[in-house]
Amino acid sequence: MRNNARHLLHDERGMSLVFVCLGFMAMLSATTLAIDIGLFMNSRSQAQNAADAGALAGAVALVYNSYTDRSSGGPAVQSAVNTALANKVAGQVVSVGPADVTFPNDAAGEPDRVAVRVFRTGARGNPVATLMGTFFGVQTVDIGATATAEATPANAETCVKPFTIPDKWIENGTGPWDPSDTFDINTDTYIGLKPSPDPNTNYTGYNAERDKGTEVVLKADNNTKITASFYNPWDLPGSGGASDYRNNISGCNPAVLPIGATMTPEPGNMVGPTKQGADDLVAKDPNAVWDTSCNCVKGSAFGKSPRVVIIPVYDPVVFANGAQHGKNIDLKIANYIGFFIEQMQGNEVVGRITPVGGVLDGSLGPAPAGAFPKVIRLVQ
Helix, strand or coil, X not given: CHHHHHHHHHCCCCHHHHHHHHHHHHHHHHHHHHHHHHHHHHHHHHHHHHHHHHHHHHHXXXXXXXXXXXXXCCHHXXXXXXXXXXXXXXXXXXXXXXXXXXXXXXXXXXXXXXXEEEEECCXXXXXXXXXXXXXXXXXXXXXEEEEEEEEEECCEECCECCEEEECCCECCXXXXXXXXXXXXXXXXXXXXXXXXXXXXXXCCCCCCCCCCCCEEEEEECCCCCCEXXXXXXXXXXXXXXXXXXXXXXXXXXXXXXXXXXXEEECCCCCHHHHHXXXXXXXXXXXXXXXXXXXXXXXXXXXXXXCCEEEXXXXXXXXXXXXXXXXXXXXXXXXXXXEEEEEEEECCEEEEEEECXXXXXXXXXXXXXXXXXXXXXXXXX
């Protein structure tokens, strides 16, 4: 009996089973960690994508639909919510509503940001279910994400067209201003990109919100006076002559031009090339039309119609104080406008003012207040 007890005391049989069981538990824990943590990380990434998409959509709506309508039923909030809902997390839609869309100020105190929060949480009734965590009593986890986008003023543009009209002014002689008015430096007021003291008017030349949909008929300039609809042809960097001029209308010149840059006048008669280049553009997207009910382009075959172009507007005061004739006239970029080319009417270009995107070049310093084009980007 004593020998049997001594034998059992030193017997190692069965220890391998103990180690196998311990190893199995460690492997199960590691597998649980790998599977569920991977699921959580992927869900978190998907939630961030949903928030990012919603914030960007809201900022786009601020620029192209309404910059001032921040109501729960407005285009910015609805675009943000609908876009975020279109992005699933772990196979299910997120929880996001109008109350989850806010409009924080940017660093300069301007309310040009859109923040969106999305949820898959227990509090919202849609948490993410675990796969292996149920073996350890963890049934669900909460996932959420926040993103902020902004529609900030641009300080430069690219794909600029080679004709320019004067920036908008306050017409004091025959007001209110209309596209047929003539600028008189002695009586009219040009404020340019400096905001007026009255925040309710904030007159800054052309304004994407106020002037959206305004029809302007562009006519060849006679180089003797500053009229809102008279255009001056000019040469983009590296360009010159009628062929380049036409190609820069129908295509995209990649030069990046800051607000404040000077434009070299094109002294030739560019009426024909203007018509040819504009006709080329219209032919690229012939079914696009301006819909006055929504004040927007409808029927385009593109996400953004090629008939929406970027036109620089020049400082009328600098022009009026300059030569006003020939190659020595002073054309200084005061701002840019978006312009949808509706049609050619003889040799005249008929179009509508429309919001447009822009470029933010860090080497140029901050964008001037009241810049017409906007840059849409994620900031958080």
